[in-house]
Amino acid sequence: MENQPTIDRALYKKIKSMDRSTMDNFVKNVYQQGYNDAQVQSIDYDKLKADLACIKGIGESRLQEIMSVIDKHIECTSDKGG
Numbered sequence: 001m002e003n004q005p006t007i008d009r010a011l012y013k014k015i016k017s018m019d020r021s022t023m024d025n026f027v028k029n030v031y032q033q034g035y036n037d038a039q040v041q042s043i044d045y046d047k048l049k050a051d052l053a054c055i056k057g058i059g060e061s062r063l064q065e066i067m068s069v070i071d072k073h074i075e076c077t078s079d080k081g082g
Contacts, residue, residue: 007015018026048070053063 015023015026049063049067052058052066058066
């Protein structure tokens, strides 16, 4: 990640002058953009499982253990809203 500010001077001044309603809409828009970007970064679950199954030494029972751990982590992430 770059060490440059993501908010330029003009945007900073605009934010400083916002009233509560405008700021609320601004923050919701920023959140929605981040949420939409996160949705684009998805994993094909079936392809992941198929690729893991191709690894030498991973049988069906070990694959199920791995997939249950992945499922648990996916549930934890989705519970937190993202």
